[in-house]
Amino acid sequence: MSLNEQIEKIVKANGAEFYGTETLKEDANTIFRVYITHKDGVTLDLCAEVSNELSVFFDVNPPIEGAYFLEVSSPGIERKLEEPKHFMSAIGERVKFKVHGGDKERGEITSADESGFTIAKKGEDVRFEYNNISKAKTYFEWNKAK
Numbered sequence: 001m002s003l004n005e006q007i008e009k010i011v012k013a014n015g016a017e018f019y020g021t022e023t024l025k026e027d028a029n030t031i032f033r034v035y036i037t038h039k040d041g042v043t044l045d046l047c048a049e050v051s052n053e054l055s056v057f058f059d060v061n062p063p064i065e066g067a068y069f070l071e072v073s074s075p076g077i078e079r080k081l082e083e084p085k086h087f088m089s090a091i092g093e094r095v096k097f098k099v100h101g102g103d104k105e106r107g108e109i110t111s112a113d114e115s116g117f118t119i120a121k122k123g124e125d126v127r128f129e130y131n132n133i134s135k136a137k138t139y140f141e142w143n144k145a146k
Helices: 003-013 044-060 084-089
Strands: 017-026 029-037 069-073 094-099 104-112 116-121 124-129 133-138
Touching: 003 017, 003 029, 003 044, 029 044, 044 069, 084 104, 104 124
Parallel strands: 029 069
Antiparallel strands: 017 029, 094 104, 094 133, 104 116, 116 124
8 A cells, every 4th residue: 555545544534535745845844744625624623633643654654754744734725736636626616727838728627537627718618638737726816906
């Protein structure tokens, strides 16, 4: 069983869904971040419960070499879309992405499956295949003051 599969098992046991992981450096610290989602939203209590269980697991099966800080959080309202399940969970949300070759696109996701997704663009649905996308993320359009 892969590390992500083991993390997913622990996250699901706490009633949440596993979104992904990220390893990053902040100053001299290494952070191993686990992202979770929940149909009713992610609370601090849920993050703490998952973090406590993951800490015990990671004591025996470290996710990375060397010292690190574990963080468990929601991926946020503006989040990376990297796997088909991410796009499927973002149906109805705005997405901006880069197509291989440099074109930037944006629109509302109207459908998604295992091989690609569709956005509404100028009143028409336009399909994109995941293998043609270099990076994608949801975005929130903030109301501008008038």
